[in-house]
Every structure is written in structure tokens, then in C-alpha cells.
Amino acid sequence: MAQSAFAAQAPRAVTYLTSWGVPVESVEDMKEVKADTFLLSFGGWDASGKLSSSDNIVSVPQYDPWYINAPAYVVWSQLKLAHPEKKMMLALGGETYSAMWSYLNNAQTRETLAQNLVNLLNTNFPVYKKNLKPEEMVGECLSADWQGKCNMANYQKAGTVQLDGIDFDFEKPDRVTPEENANLLDLAERVRSKLNASGSKKLLSLTTYHVGADPENCRDSAVTENCSFVEAARSSHHGEVLPLLQKGKNVFDFFNVMAYDAGPRFKYDVAMANYAREVGDKSKIVLGQTINSQWGPEGRFVENRQNNVNRAGWQAENGYGGFFIWTLGSNDQQLSIPQQVDYFNEMKERADLMSPESPQDTVAPTAPAGLKVLNNGLTITLAWQPSTDDRGVVGYDIYRNDIKVGSSTDTQWTDNAVETGGVVYHYSVKARDAANNISESSNVVKVETVQVEEGRPDAPGGLALVSSTENSLTVKWNAVDNAVKYHVLRDGAELLTVSGTQIFDSGLRAGTTYSYQVIAENAKGHQSLASTPLKATTKEGSVTPEPEGEWKVGTRYKTGEIVTYNGTQYRCVQGHTSQSDWAPTAAATLWQPVP
Numbered sequence: 001m002a003q004s005a006f007a008a009q010a011p012r013a014v015t016y017l018t019s020w021g022v023p024v025e026s027v028e029d030m031k032e033v034k035a036d037t038f039l040l041s042f043g044g045w046d047a048s049g050k051l052s053s054s055d056n057i058v059s060v061p062q063y064d065p066w067y068i069n070a071p072a073y074v075v076w077s078q079l080k081l082a083h084p085e086k087k088m089m090l091a092l093g094g095e096t097y098s099a100m101w102s103y104l105n106n107a108q109t110r111e112t113l114a115q116n117l118v119n120l121l122n123t124n125f126p127v128y129k130k131n132l133k134p135e136e137m138v139g140e141c142l143s144a145d146w147q148g149k150c151n152m153a154n155y156q157k158a159g160t161v162q163l164d165g166i167d168f169d170f171e172k173p174d175r176v177t178p179e180e181n182a183n184l185l186d187l188a189e190r191v192r193s194k195l196n197a198s199g200s201k202k203l204l205s206l207t208t209y210h211v212g213a214d215p216e217n218c219r220d221s222a223v224t225e226n227c228s229f230v231e232a233a234r235s236s237h238h239g240e241v242l243p244l245l246q247k248g249k250n251v252f253d254f255f256n257v258m259a260y261d262a263g264p265r266f267k268y269d270v271a272m273a274n275y276a277r278e279v280g281d282k283s284k285i286v287l288g289q290t291i292n293s294q295w296g297p298e299g300r301f302v303e304n305r306q307n308n309v310n311r312a313g314w315q316a317e318n319g320y321g322g323f324f325i326w327t328l329g330s331n332d333q334q335l336s337i338p339q340q341v342d343y344f345n346e347m348k349e350r351a352d353l354m355s356p357e358s359p360q361d362t363v364a365p366t367a368p369a370g371l372k373v374l375n376n377g378l379t380i381t382l383a384w385q386p387s388t389d390d391r392g393v394v395g396y397d398i399y400r401n402d403i404k405v406g407s408s409t410d411t412q413w414t415d416n417a418v419e420t421g422g423v424v425y426h427y428s429v430k431a432r433d434a435a436n437n438i439s440e441s442s443n444v445v446k447v448e449t450v451q452v453e454e455g456r457p458d459a460p461g462g463l464a465l466v467s468s469t470e471n472s473l474t475v476k477w478n479a480v481d482n483a484v485k486y487h488v489l490r491d492g493a494e495l496l497t498v499s500g501t502q503i504f505d506s507g508l509r510a511g512t513t514y515s516y517q518v519i520a521e522n523a524k525g526h527q528s529l530a531s532t533p534l535k536a537t538t539k540e541g542s543v544t545p546e547p548e549g550e551w552k553v554g555t556r557y558k559t560g561e562i563v564t565y566n567g568t569q570y571r572c573v574q575g576h577t578s579q580s581d582w583a584p585t586a587a588a589t590l591w592q593p594v595p
Helices: 024-030 071-082 098-104 107-121 178-197 242-247 268-279 305-317 337-354
Strands: 012-018 037-045 051-053 087-093 125-129 156-161 165-169 203-209 254-258 285-290 322-328 369-376 380-385 393-400 403-408 412-415 424-433 445-448 464-468 472-476 483-490 493-498 502-506 513-522 534-537 562-565 568-572 591-593
Touching: 012 071, 012 337, 024 071, 024 337, 037 071, 037 098, 037 165, 037 322, 051 107, 071 087, 071 125, 071 156, 087 098, 087 203, 098 107, 098 178, 107 165, 107 178, 165 178, 178 203, 178 242, 242 268, 254 268, 254 322, 268 285, 268 305, 285 305, 305 322, 305 337, 305 393, 322 337, 369 424, 369 445, 380 424, 393 412, 403 412, 412 424, 464 534, 472 534, 493 502
Parallel strands: 012 037, 012 322, 037 087, 087 165, 165 203, 203 254, 254 285, 285 322
Antiparallel strands: 037 051, 125 156, 369 380, 380 412, 393 403, 393 424, 424 445, 464 472, 472 502, 483 493, 483 513, 513 534, 562 568, 568 591
8 A cells, every 4th residue: 555645844835636527537647747735625424424525536436347437536546546645635615515513513523533543544545546557456357358457457456545735615694603613624624633542644735815813893894904815805714713713723734825815905914914823833724826717806816927926936945834835736827737737837946946945046037029019009018028037937027218217027018107299208027036137138129108198089988897707708888979980909009990899809808807998999090098907707617718720819818728820839837918019930939849
């Protein structure tokens, strides 16, 4: 039997693994991920303390020579057998099983459940694999061919593995009560006591909401001190697990903070500090991030990949206990399993580089190339090609007339403080890495702000989102006097020209945010300044991405996608929105030929 990885460690690189969206063939890709811990999602219990799991992810499956009806089980068990040092923990709870916390109000149920959890952790799970070599097969042959010979092309037993621990994903829509805190602590203590009595060192972790360690008075919108979520409408969950953190600091091995689903302005650094203060050990606090779309006060949004990578480095630099992601497996951004693995590994590499033990970084990024003006109106929008760095670029600083006027983690930035009337600006951009090494300057672009001419139409106002689907957005605006047509820009590039005051934009990606502007034109050909941008997000979902095809201008490409250009295939190496002069043959930092 492959031995369980008992030893606790910090920092950690943790990922959830969904029971859905994980095909059996993905196990080879999963072997490449640099995670040390997998949280198998999800499991729960009923009022009697009986355990169950989603899609039987931790249930011993019924043997079938050709098909095991639990793909995620096959993946994690094979991965564990191949890499016994990786920890496999069952995540109990989550939204699906949130009702189970109310079943802990009986001491006998808690005792029964504690024993069932220990039994689960001591279960030997069979590992089934196809195409084994005879010497790799364990036990008797399970499937023979018509001649009576062992059919190694079918599933045979390759060994057994055990789970390494339990994660309590302690979340529910309503505020967690003091009684539920006490009941979960009692359950965890019973499990820990039984494990200690048998000499087992398996792991227990706790996953809770982002604001769970905030002061309770943060529910009052007038309070801001030590509050991680400071929107006008506060959360009902501020401080809900404070008693559990204080009393359970020596029961749980590490604490996962869900620092997402709180909007783009969430103060993750404050949340982490709050948890560290209550637990008393920063190395036990793990920063949670998501590579899927998430909730925000203005609607769902997708966190910038660069921000996620930077935050993974931030927690390492500041002595926290690692990071986790939601999730490998099911993904509403149409990221394939290899792309998800690449995303996670970039975060892990950044965390390693920013660790205090990492050698000092003294190499600056390359200078941004191809700086150009996308739009010149009431605002000025700039775009450039990404820089490269041996340890990764974390952002860009924008200079106007040699004075820094803004920063961006993206390769596009809008100057909203523009003086119209022929004022001349000179813009340049510099890249910055995590060690604050600054690149040389990009090329300089000269911009003369527009004249507000007599007879020019007013800029359209009232841009608003009418409706959204997984792959389309409908946007409207107010009519402009004497305008005969409108030019619509998406992400700074002209999309189409219409005579009405509404557009339907289709063929978009699910859970993705786009920026729209509109320019009015009158019968004399005079154009207005561009409107104030409107950001609109498509709904999350499972839209099948467009098949590989010809490279196009104005398309958002993600890392790993393949296009054809002039008869040659190219793979995207940095996510970006394509511009007319960023063709694969002209932008080596964005595209590489497919061998």
C-alpha cells in the first residue's frame, strides 16, 4: 500500500479538485501540477452521521473492466499512487452540503460521525489502471480475455491508497451561529483525539468565508477599521468564526481563507491579517483564490491572472502559509485541464520566487514594445505588448510627460484626466517585476488632444447593459441630437457602426468583462468624443469555445490557444486582446510557432 503523506508543511500549494469536469485521461496532466495538496470536492453527512460524496469521489467504485463510473476517483487515486507525497483530503461541506452543519447539534451524532471520519481516513481505496505491466498488477487478475489470459488492456488493480485528511468547508448562506461553531469544534476535537490515539498524523483543515475573522462590528457600514469588506451593503458573515479560530488553533493544521467572491475591492491583505491575529501563526493561514468567475457587488467578474499570480507571491513574501485555488477540474472560463495546470504552476512558481529563501532577483523585465494609442477623445486609451521577465512581470507604470500618472496589471490603460483642445502629451510605459526591478522605457507616443469643434455632436451618454448571456451582451445608450450613426468600440477597437442606439454583441466568452464606448457622427461627418466606458460581463457558463481558426483582430486570446496565420499555427504564450499590428509574425512575446 502506498503510504500516506502525513507530515504537515508550510508553505502549501493547495487546489480543490472537482468531482465533475475531470475526465479519466486528465490524470497525466494532473501529474504535472505543482500542488502538494488536493481538496476533493465535496462530501457531506446526513442526520445519522452517514457520509456521502459528490459523484462518488471517495466511494469505492463498483469494478468494471472497461469503465469505472467515477472518473474523478480514478484520477485522484492514480495520482496518489504515482505521487504518494501528495496529500489527498476530502473537502466536507460547501454550498451543496451546507445543511449538514445543523445535524451536529447532538453529541451522539458527533461521536458517530467522528468515528465514521476516522474509518474513512483508514480506508484502503483500490487503484484501477489500464494497460498495466504484469509486474505492476496487485492481487489476482480481475478481467481475462476469451482465451482465459489476463487482459491487461482492461482495468486491473494497481494498488491501494488512503486519504490524508479532512477539510471542513464551513460555509452556508446564513450566518454561522455560536452553537454551530462549538459543535464543529467538538467534532474536530473528537476526530483529532481518535487519530492521536492510533498514532495517526493525518491532517485537519478549516475553510471559511473571507470576512470570518473580521471584527463583528464590521457589519456596521460606518466601521472600517480592520474590515476586509467595506462595501456599503456589508456581509452578514463578519466575524462569524472568531470563536472557532481562537479555540481551534491547535486542532486544525491549517486555515484556508476564501479571499474571493467579495468583489474587486476586497481587502485580502486585511482578511489575512485578521485570520493570522486570531490563530496566532501566519504560517497556518492559506490565501484562497479562484481561476473561475466570482461574485461582485456590480455582478460577476473574473480576476486578472496577473493579480492572482502576484497575490500568490505576496503571501509568500509576507510569511503566510501558502495559497489555494478554486479549482482544478470544472472551469467556467473554458480553460482546459492543461491550461488550468499551467495557471496554477505559474502561481506556485511566483510563490517560490517570493519566498524569503529565494535568491535575490536583480534582473529587470524587458521594455514594453509597440506602445500605441487606441482611442483619443474625452479619454485616451493606450495599449502595448507584454514584457517578459525571468521571474514574471507584476505590472506596468504609465508616464505622461515623464511623470508617472498610473499603473496597470493589464497591457491596456485609459487616461481619464485629459484636457481637450490641442494639448500635447507624450506617453511611455515601464514594466515592473515582483522585486520592483524597473524595465527600460517603451517607445514614446505623442498625442494631441482633440479640439472641441463647433458643430461636433455631444458624446453619447447613458451607456447601460440591457441583457447578458453566456456568450452575448446587449448594450444601449441615449440618442444624440443630429447624430445619424454611431461607432461602437469594444476594448478600444472599433466593433461596428449602427444607426440605432443599441447593439447585440455575440460570440463572446462566458464570465468575461468587456469595455464599450460609443462615438456619435452627424450628417456632415463630424464625430463626437468617445463616451465614458461601460464595463459589462457575460454570464458564467459552459459555453464551448470556438474551434481553432484564423487569427483575428479584436479577439481576446488566452494562454495556450492555437490559431492559424498565413498557413502556420501559433500558440498564445501570453493572454491579450489582439490588435491589428500584433499579428503572430510580429509579436514574438505573444505567439510562438507550433512545432
